[in-house]
Amino acid sequence: MSRIGVFVCWCGSNIASTVDVEKVREEAAKIPGVVSALDYKYMCSDPGQNSLRNVIKEKNLTGVVLAACSPHMHENTFRKAAVKEGLNPYFVEIANIREQVSWVHEDKERATAKAVDLMKMMVEKVKRDKPIEDVRVPLNKKALVIGGGISGIQAALDIANGGVEVVLVEKEPSIGGRMIQLDETFPTLDCSSCIMTPKMVEVNQHPNIKLYTYSEIEDVSGYIGNFKVKIKKKARSVVEKDCTGCGECWNACPMHKNVKSEFNLNLSERTAIYVPFPQAVPLVPVLDRSVCLHFKKGGKCQKCLDVCGPKCIDFGLQDEIIEETVGAIVAATGYDLMETSMYGEYGYGKYKDVVSGLQFERLLSASGPTEGVIKRPSDGKTPQTIVFVQCVGSRDPEKGVPYCSKVCCMYTAKHAKLFAHKVHGSQSYVFYIDIRSTSKGYEEFVRGTMEQDGAVYLRGRVSKIYEDNGKLIVKGADTLSGNQVEIAADMVVLATGVIPKKGSDKLAQMLGISYDKYGFLTESHPKLRPAESSTAGIFLAGMAQGPRDIPESVVSGSAAASKILGLFSKSEYEVEGTISSVNEATCVACFYCQRVCAYNAISRKEIKDRNGNVVKVVANVNPGLCTGCGACVNACFSKSIDVKGFMDDQIYAEIKSLAV
Amino acid sequence: MKLAYYPGCSLKGTSFEYEVSLLKILEAMNIEVKEIPDWNCCGASAAHSINHNLAIALPARNLAIAEKDGFESVLAPCAACSNRLKNADYELKNDDILKKKITNSLEMPYDSQMSINNMLEFLIGVVGKDKIKSMVKKPLAGLKVASYYGCLLVRPPKVMQFDDPENPVTMDELVSLTGAEPVDYSYKTECCGAINSLSKPDVVMALTGKVLYDAKNHGADVVVVACPLCHSNLDVRQKEIERKYEEKIGLPVLFITELLGLSFGINPKDLAIDGHMVAADRVLKKIEELSK
Numbered sequence: 001m002s003r004i005g006v007f008v009c010w011c012g013s014n015i016a017s018t019v020d021v022e023k024v025r026e027e028a029a030k031i032p033g034v035v036s037a038l039d040y041k042y043m044c045s046d047p048g049q050n051s052l053r054n055v056i057k058e059k060n061l062t063g064v065v066l067a068a069c070s071p072h073m074h075e076n077t078f079r080k081a082a083v084k085e086g087l088n089p090y091f092v093e094i095a096n097i098r099e100q101v102s103w104v105h106e107d108k109e110r111a112t113a114k115a116v117d118l119m120k121m122m123v124e125k126v127k128r129d130k131p132i133e134d135v136r137v138p139l140n141k142k143a144l145v146i147g148g149g150i151s152g153i154q155a156a157l158d159i160a161n162g163g164v165e166v167v168l169v170e171k172e173p174s175i176g177g178r179m180i181q182l183d184e185t186f187p188t189l190d191c192s193s194c195i196m197t198p199k200m201v202e203v204n205q206h207p208n209i210k211l212y213t214y215s216e217i218e219d220v221s222g223y224i225g226n227f228k229v230k231i232k233k234k235a236r237s238v239v240e241k242d243c244t245g246c247g248e249c250w251n252a253c254p255m256h257k258n259v260k261s262e263f264n265l266n267l268s269e270r271t272a273i274y275v276p277f278p279q280a281v282p283l284v285p286v287l288d289r290s291v292c293l294h295f296k297k298g299g300k301c302q303k304c305l306d307v308c309g310p311k312c313i314d315f316g317l318q319d320e321i322i323e324e325t326v327g328a329i330v331a332a333t334g335y336d337l338m339e340t341s342m343y344g345e346y347g348y349g350k351y352k353d354v355v356s357g358l359q360f361e362r363l364l365s366a367s368g369p370t371e372g373v374i375k376r377p378s379d380g381k382t383p384q385t386i387v388f389v390q391c392v393g394s395r396d397p398e399k400g401v402p403y404c405s406k407v408c409c410m411y412t413a414k415h416a417k418l419f420a421h422k423v424h425g426s427q428s429y430v431f432y433i434d435i436r437s438t439s440k441g442y443e444e445f446v447r448g449t450m451e452q453d454g455a456v457y458l459r460g461r462v463s464k465i466y467e468d469n470g471k472l473i474v475k476g477a478d479t480l481s482g483n484q485v486e487i488a489a490d491m492v493v494l495a496t497g498v499i500p501k502k503g504s505d506k507l508a509q510m511l512g513i514s515y516d517k518y519g520f521l522t523e524s525h526p527k528l529r530p531a532e533s534s535t536a537g538i539f540l541a542g543m544a545q546g547p548r549d550i551p552e553s554v555v556s557g558s559a560a561a562s563k564i565l566g567l568f569s570k571s572e573y574e575v576e577g578t579i580s581s582v583n584e585a586t587c588v589a590c591f592y593c594q595r596v597c598a599y600n601a602i603s604r605k606e607i608k609d610r611n612g613n614v615v616k617v618v619a620n621v622n623p624g625l626c627t628g629c630g631a632c633v634n635a636c637f638s639k640s641i642d643v644k645g646f647m648d649d650q651i652y653a654e655i656k657s658l659a660v
Numbered sequence: 661m662k663l664a665y666y667p668g669c670s671l672k673g674t675s676f677e678y679e680v681s682l683l684k685i686l687e688a689m690n691i692e693v694k695e696i697p698d699w700n701c702c703g704a705s706a707a708h709s710i711n712h713n714l715a716i717a718l719p720a721r722n723l724a725i726a727e728k729d730g731f732e733s734v735l736a737p738c739a740a741c742s743n744r745l746k747n748a749d750y751e752l753k754n755d756d757i758l759k760k761k762i763t764n765s766l767e768m769p770y771d772s773q774m775s776i777n778n779m780l781e782f783l784i785g786v787v788g789k790d791k792i793k794s795m796v797k798k799p800l801a802g803l804k805v806a807s808y809y810g811c812l813l814v815r816p817p818k819v820m821q822f823d824d825p826e827n828p829v830t831m832d833e834l835v836s837l838t839g840a841e842p843v844d845y846s847y848k849t850e851c852c853g854a855i856n857s858l859s860k861p862d863v864v865m866a867l868t869g870k871v872l873y874d875a876k877n878h879g880a881d882v883v884v885v886a887c888p889l890c891h892s893n894l895d896v897r898q899k900e901i902e903r904k905y906e907e908k909i910g911l912p913v914l915f916i917t918e919l920l921g922l923s924f925g926i927n928p929k930d931l932a933i934d935g936h937m938v939a940a941d942r943v944l945k946k947i948e949e950l951s952k
Contacts, residue, residue, distance in 0.1 A: 345826035
């Protein structure tokens, strides 16, 4: 016989002002099986919890119903209180009479009636509750980090320094990501590669980090604690362990023209066998077979091999698949910049001296194509006037994306500042919509660009850029003075919008994590679970989640790392017990459940007799993957799947309670 | 394919040269178009700024008649007409309530099944580049032609769905087919100021002047257009602009159909080239010299 206690919370006036809590309590007392009904001002407070515990003890309760706020708020609080008195935590049910009643209704009488109904339903449910044990999943204490930019590097180093093995996979020939392409960083103007390269080297030397560059994720299966990952190590044509990075090979390569350097964003050329930049980690070249004469002309050219001391160039190397088992994953896939083809009026691609912000970084950089001297691409002259155009693609729902790319205001201010520092007597103009400079030291930095470095800021957009007599004529609006302006510039820098890395949506599908309509990876909760993906065991970091600056990327890398170290601090991972379970006696193995499961949690299970013959095939739920969403329950034709804690008989009893 | 022709007011009046040359080249190519019977104003001049329903109903009536008569495609050579027809079609496609209202007042059904083409779309999409190329008897090699697009052909992009709105190239492609050399200049999509033609002629002269001087400075012998409104500003106002800015321009402004006609070897008189304000004599002479 059930012995149920009902506790009605006032939540101060939050509930009590709209719901007659005494009436709810009186109605509860009338229900058969309810042995105690109380109301209290704040059930979540210490005295509230104590009264709950006292009643459980004194009345020897078999179940508890709280008519209170949403279970998202205090279900755990009350479960823990109940556990202390020896009750199974799943014998605590919540009737949500705040978010679903008092906050959304005004008529007190009808709100009270609804609150009574919700409470009655939960009483019927709790009567039929069965004890549920949480599921424990073993953990492989090894982490995979996808992406070797600053956030991925930070995550890998933090995890590795915590004593856990890390596999770091980077698509490009070197780690370093976007940050290593930058010149100086705002607002401190410290050199990006000076602060980045020590971290890159540390990754390479760390005993706990296994680094795969020029490699891609081919397949991911499994679940938290037990992910099976296939990594494709692309054929580098160079044996990494033997290479000394001496540079003889790329100096000997005859293909030193007509191949554009990806790292320098087409502003310079590279050879067929190359390292993307001098501080590359690992300092091992990659042979680009699509342009190499050896591969294009039937094996004749092997000048690189001829000069190679350790003879580590191997034209026959093949792509290799490496398998790793890890317990957790960090997706730090980074970002790209938008193409500007939709802005035909800006002439990007048509006029050589209209460049993107990232290209300008390379022109500023000491390791860039101009060795840090600002020279315009068309004729190599140093520009005296530069127009910077912000929000090219960002905040433009018509042509680009509606969101703000967040870093452009700051890096444009930095560009204008560095231009003023490097070319004395020069003049820069910045077209902006709004200035967004909200972090520490940022506003002062932008002010400095305007006031000390003399950049002219014009609030408005640019309508057209065209060439006239060797000058780029920039036409735009100055909305503060209400005038149309025309500026004759030597160079134009477009602050193009930030978009997710190409292919990150495919990777997200492979990982089974969600992404938004732009392709940015989405957090499990935008505020309270910003480092977690929607799938247990997969964490997010860096610009893959959306536009952010370097400090934020570092923070997010560290956050993901600390989540993983926290996860790995236990020997097993606990999963809530409210997951699907299959009645193997009635399952007909149609596997319709498998088709509707969004989490790949259902597999085939063979039941064998004592001689090892398969007698039946049934559906099997992987507790590591199941989230208890219930899709399979709806899909099951033979009513063989139920979610524990939400069994059919409970739901029917809840509905029946309303009919009285 | 049954092709409907919607001339609109301009082609029957101020821009009769456009219609004459258009019908002439279609005849030469053996392409038959039929004027939509009992067509009415497209509403471009005033309706769309005064009454939204009327602005949709006027072009919709023309479209509904064409549809009823079994046409599959409509040619509206005037850029303003094609703009209004496409706008009406777009709104009726996307707004069922409006569609009901308009078809009720027209007392005709309309299904939005026809393709509506401006002059350039028609030439490239319906006629086809190969056909045009095969018609060129008198290549205009050496002639420098500046294509001026104006605004109505490409805007609003969502509705027009034609070419790159900021950097259109279709007319330049047609120019290349004639053997002439397209001129790359900076003002090919700038506004000619047509909207202020009557109220603020000074503004129009400033804007149109920029287009003409820029085309000339980039070496153009002639400007081609596919819009009667552009044409009248560039052609009719040219003398006035020369007086105002005290600098000679002397750029003949031809419709794209006239340029094609010349390359097909059609007599300039039959293309009504003598109907323009800025005489095209020098260009015709240059063509003759080049072809020798």
